[in-house]
Amino acid sequence: MTNTPLNALRTFEAVARNLSFAKGAEELNVSPAAVSSQIRLLEARLEQPLFHRKGRQITLTEAGKKLLPGVQRGLSELRQAVLKVGMDRSAGVLNISTMPTLLQKWILPRLSDFYEGHAEIDLRINADTGLVNFEQTDFHAAIRFGAGKWPGLKSQKLMDDWILPVCSPEMLRDIGPINSIEDLQGHDLFFVESEVWDSWFRVLGESGRESRWPLLNDSLSILMAAEQGQGIALSRWSLAARDIEAGRLARPIKTVVKTDWSYYFVSPPHFFDLPKVRIFRQWLLDHCASFSTPE
Amino acid sequence: MTNTPLNALRTFEAVARNLSFAKGAEELNVSPAAVSSQIRLLEARLEQPLFHRKGRQITLTEAGKKLLPGVQRGLSELRQAVLKVGMDRSAGVLNISTMPTLLQKWILPRLSDFYEGHAEIDLRINADTGLVNFEQTDFHAAIRFGAGKWPGLKSQKLMDDWILPVCSPEMLRDIGPINSIEDLQGHDLFFVESEVWDSWFRVLGESGRESRWPLLNDSLSILMAAEQGQGIALSRWSLAARDIEAGRLARPIKTVVKTDWSYYFVSPPHFFDLPKVRIFRQWLLDHCASFSTPE
DNA sequence: CTGTCAGTTAACTTTTTCTTAACCTTAATA
DNA sequence: TATTAAGGTTAAGAAAAAGTTAACTGACAG
Numbered sequence: 001m002t003n004t005p006l007n008a009l010r011t012f013e014a015v016a017r018n019l020s021f022a023k024g025a026e027e028l029n030v031s032p033a034a035v036s037s038q039i040r041l042l043e044a045r046l047e048q049p050l051f052h053r054k055g056r057q058i059t060l061t062e063a064g065k066k067l068l069p070g071v072q073r074g075l076s077e078l079r080q081a082v083l084k085v086g087m088d089r090s091a092g093v094l095n096i097s098t099m100p101t102l103l104q105k106w107i108l109p110r111l112s113d114f115y116e117g118h119a120e121i122d123l124r125i126n127a128d129t130g131l132v133n134f135e136q137t138d139f140h141a142a143i144r145f146g147a148g149k150w151p152g153l154k155s156q157k158l159m160d161d162w163i164l165p166v167c168s169p170e171m172l173r174d175i176g177p178i179n180s181i182e183d184l185q186g187h188d189l190f191f192v193e194s195e196v197w198d199s200w201f202r203v204l205g206e207s208g209r210e211s212r213w214p215l216l217n218d219s220l221s222i223l224m225a226a227e228q229g230q231g232i233a234l235s236r237w238s239l240a241a242r243d244i245e246a247g248r249l250a251r252p253i254k255t256v257v258k259t260d261w262s263y264y265f266v267s268p269p270h271f272f273d274l275p276k277v278r279i280f281r282q283w284l285l286d287h288c289a290s291f292s293t294p295e
Numbered sequence: 296m297t298n299t300p301l302n303a304l305r306t307f308e309a310v311a312r313n314l315s316f317a318k319g320a321e322e323l324n325v326s327p328a329a330v331s332s333q334i335r336l337l338e339a340r341l342e343q344p345l346f347h348r349k350g351r352q353i354t355l356t357e358a359g360k361k362l363l364p365g366v367q368r369g370l371s372e373l374r375q376a377v378l379k380v381g382m383d384r385s386a387g388v389l390n391i392s393t394m395p396t397l398l399q400k401w402i403l404p405r406l407s408d409f410y411e412g413h414a415e416i417d418l419r420i421n422a423d424t425g426l427v428n429f430e431q432t433d434f435h436a437a438i439r440f441g442a443g444k445w446p447g448l449k450s451q452k453l454m455d456d457w458i459l460p461v462c463s464p465e466m467l468r469d470i471g472p473i474n475s476i477e478d479l480q481g482h483d484l485f486f487v488e489s490e491v492w493d494s495w496f497r498v499l500g501e502s503g504r505e506s507r508w509p510l511l512n513d514s515l516s517i518l519m520a521a522e523q524g525q526g527i528a529l530s531r532w533s534l535a536a537r538d539i540e541a542g543r544l545a546r547p548i549k550t551v552v553k554t555d556w557s558y559y560f561v562s563p564p565h566f567f568d569l570p571k572v573r574i575f576r577q578w579l580l581d582h583c584a585s586f587s588t589p590e
Numbered sequence: 591c592t593g594t595c596a597g598t599t600a601a602c603t604t605t606t607t608c609t610t611a612a613c614c615t616t617a618a619t620a
Numbered sequence: 621t622a623t624t625a626a627g628g629t630t631a632a633g634a635a636a637a638a639g640t641t642a643a644c645t646g647a648c649a650g
Contacts, residue, residue, distance in 0.1 A: 003305070003323075004373060004374060004377050006301035006302055006304075006305060006373065007301055007302065007637095007638085009301075009373060009376075009377070010298070010301060020596080021596070021597060021598095022595085022596060022597080028298075030638085030639065030640090031639065031640060031641080032596075032597065032598090033597090033598075033599080033600095033639080033640070033641080033642095034638065034639050034640075035597095036597065036598060036599085037598090037599090037638080037639090038638080040598090041637095041638095043565070044565075046377070046380055046381065047384065047565055047569065048380070048384065048565055048566065048569070049565065052430060052431050052432070053430055053431075053596095053597070053598090054430070054431045054647095055596085055597095055646070055647045055648075056595060056596050056597080056646085056647055056648070057596085057647095058596090058597085061433060062383075062388065062433050063380050063383065066379060066380055066383065067376055067377070067379075067380045069376070070372055070373065070375055070376025070377075070379065071373060071376050073372045073376075074369045074370065074371075074372030074373035074376060075369065075373070076369075077365055077368045077369030077372055078299055078301065078304060078365065078366060078369035078370070079299055080365055081304075081362055081364070081365025081366050081368075081369060082299050082304070082341070082362070082365075084361060084362075084365065085341050085343070085358050085361055085362045086341065088343075088357075088358060088361065089342060089343065093357065135347060135348060135349070136347050136348075136349045137347075138356060138357050270338070270339075270342055270343055270344065271343065274342065274343070302606095302607085315627080316627070316628060316629095317626080317627060317628080325607085325608065325609085326608065326609055326610080327627075327628070327629090328608075328609070328610080328611095328628090328629075328630080328631095329607065329608050329609075330628095331628065331629060331630085332607080332608085332629090332630090333607080335629090336606095348627095348628070348629090349616095350615065350616045350617075350627085350628095351615080351616055351617070351626060351627050351628080352616095352627085353627090353628085591650100592649100592650090593648105593649090593650090594647100594648085594649085594650105595646105595647085595648085595649100596645100596646095596647090597644105597645085597646090598643105598644080598645075598646105599642100599643085599644075599645100600641105600642090600643090600644100601640105601641090601642095601643105602639105602640085602641085603638105603639080603640070603641095604637100604638085604639070604640085605636100605637080605638070605639080606635105606636080606637070606638080607634105607635085607636070607637080608633105608634080608635070608636080609632100609633090609634075609635085610631100610632090610633090610634095611630100611631095611632095612629105612630085612631090613628105613629080613630080613631105614627100614628085614629075614630100615626100615627090615628085615629100616625100616626085616627090616628105617624100617625090617626085617627105618623100618624085618625080618626095619622100619623075619624075619625095620621100620622085620623070620624090
């Protein structure tokens with residue numbers, strides 16, 4: 001069986017609705033001649049005329065009258081289906097992947113603000129450390145810490161970060177302020193095995209690194225341990241800032257080391273500028289801009 | 296606003312239903328590459344992917360899942376609309392135009408046979424002497440008496456016709472058989488002004504025609520007048536045969552003159568071979584073939 | 591009559607769609 | 621582990637479809 005000439009049906013619908021080849025042509029932004037031949041094609045396919053050409057005005061034949069309603073229903077159904085998918089570009093579900101630590105310490109405290117401002121977007125954040133495969137999942141974007149380049153993806157820098165030592169305010173009272181980075185090495189340091197600390201250890205010199213091994217391998221646990229006075233944690237400003245400002249953590253020494261990597265908003269090109277993605281991205285950027293830096 | 300890419304939607308539907316580019320391509324009788332680019336086009340238009348390509352198997356994305364049902368409904372609606380019009384090609388209304396006389400005297404007596412054999416065809420016969428304008432009406436075909444050529448129309452000969460004098464059986468008893476055409480001129484002749492009689496008057500010679508004028512101008516009235524013994528009618532075999540065979544009319548002389556014209560089935564080319572038209576045409580031809588000739 | 595409007599037709603151009611053929615990835619097989 | 625096959629993608633070019641312009645036709649209004 002030969003398939004239905006869909007475009008000719010659309011032309012037919014426009015002409016039949018206007019009862020005019022010329023108006024139909026105008027509506028479809030084509031010449032009357034194009035419309036004429038499309039209709040001719042459809043009539044040939046159906047092996048019967050669809051319009052009576054009576055001088056300068058046309059009317060539908062019986063066949064045309066019978067065809068029109070179904071074609072209108074069908075086309076409108078298709079239009080709506082496409083429209084609905086289009087709508088989801090600004091509203092609907094927005095799936096974001098990010099790292100557990102950033103989610104817990106930075107995003108979650110700010111999230112209610114987003115929900116309040118954008119009820120039309122159903123934001124779903126997933127905590128996941130590995131790389132997202134955007135080809136095989138429905139994630140629209142991710143927030144990642146890195147050098148800024150991900151193959152095949154568009155990215156935008158959100159903010160820089162700094163490494164800094166933190167401990168509980170009580171501990172700081174007990175041991176007193178620390179005046180040099182070398183002094184710091186006299187205490188228990190918590191940190192996670194990761195290249196994130198490279199910048200920090202470069203400042204200490206290679207020897208500093210060799211001598212130390214991570215005691216805990218989860219950034220959140222480290223911060224919690226520091227908060228409870230168990231030692232000094234090597235953390236990131238982005239994760240600790242809120243606790244410092246709230247007085248739950250203190251800085252034994254003001255020295256900070258900027259990390260090589262930064263936070264980036266990462267997304268496949270076809271999602272990057274989707275309205276709902278753009279809205280979320282802009283919201284992130286605003287909050288990053290007003291986020292404090294460690295002096 | 297830019298319009299919906301209908302053909303791409305059809306491709307999408309086939310691929311989504313089969314969950315395979317290859318199967319979809321086979322179904323649409325195109326190469327996988329063609330399908331691939333159609334989908335790519337649609338995805339570009341919607342600015343979001345519709346399938347997850349996971350190695351050798353594909354799945355629908357959220358957007359794809361949302362799009363599919365509406366597209367299926369829409370396409371099926373269009374298919375049905377087109378199908379319904381196609382159906383009408385074999386069933387449905389069949390509008391035929393013919394001349395009042397032939398309708399009355401030849402078709403109507405045979406019509407119940409057609410209705411019995413073809414209940415699916417809603418035959419509507421219209422009696423009309425003038426030429427049918429097939430462009431501006433819904434007539435599918437006409438039966439006309441003529442030379443066999445109508446511009447822009449297909450025609451097929453149904454049967455020849457003959458001119459012959461008829462009168463009531465009683466009158467024939469009274470005046471006795473007539474032995475030559477010249478004898479005939481001694482009586483009152485009824486005929487209708489029309490070029491149909493040319494063949495007849497050619498046999499009589501020009502003078503015959505000059506002296507006679509039509510007394511009645513309606514073929515049916517003429518036959519009725521003859522039947523009631525009011526004179527001799529110059530009629531056509533096709534119209535009188537039935538009455539002759541039933542004994543309501545008699546032939547005062549056996550001489551018949553074949554007309555220049557014949558009966559033709561006439562139809563626009565796009566209707567000529569429509570199933571329902573063909574069926575009716577064949578039915579006519581069968582009846583014409585078994586219709587008697589005047590010796 | 592004449593001019594105009596609406597639709598058609600024909601020749602030609604542009605755009606879209608399809609095919610072919612090489613390539614890539616994944617999964618099954620030797 | 622290398623090999624093969626299946627399924628999808630890509631690029632270049634060919635084929636098909638759709639569009640344009642311009643001349644033509646026929647109906648209608650002034």
